[in-house]
Amino acid sequence: MKSKISTFFLVCFSTILLYSFSDCGILVDHEDVCANDLKNYDDCFTILLVADPACGQGTGTCLPAYVQLAKTICGSRMKTKGCRAHRD
Numbered sequence: 001m002k003s004k005i006s007t008f009f010l011v012c013f014s015t016i017l018l019y020s021f022s023d024c025g026i027l028v029d030h031e032d033v034c035a036n037d038l039k040n041y042d043d044c045f046t047i048l049l050v051a052d053p054a055c056g057q058g059t060g061t062c063l064p065a066y067v068q069l070a071k072t073i074c075g076s077r078m079k080t081k082g083c084r085a086h087r088d
Contacts, residue, residue: 034083041083044074 048070049055055062 034080037078037080037083041074041078044077045070048073 049062049067052062052066055066
C-alpha cells in the first residue's frame with residue numbers, strides 16, 4: 001500500500017514539475033509558444049507607429065514617450081504574460 005502511494009506521489013510531482021518547466025520555456029522554446037502573441041504585438045506596434053504622423057511619415061520626430069505608449073498598449077493585448085518579456 002505504501003509503495004502505491006509513493007508511486008502515485010512521484011508521478012503527480014513529476015507531472016507538475018514537467019508542466020512547470022515546459023511553461024517557463026525550458027523544455028519548449030518560448031518563441032514557439034508565444035508565436036501568435038508576438039506576431040500580433042509586432043502588427044499592433046507597426047500600425048500604431050505608422051498611424052502617428054510624426055513617426056509614420058519618416059520625419060524623425062517620433063517621441064520616445066509615444067513609442068513607450070505603443071509598447072504598453074500592444075503589450076497589454078498579449079494573452080500570455082510570459083511573452084511580454086520578448087518585446088518590452
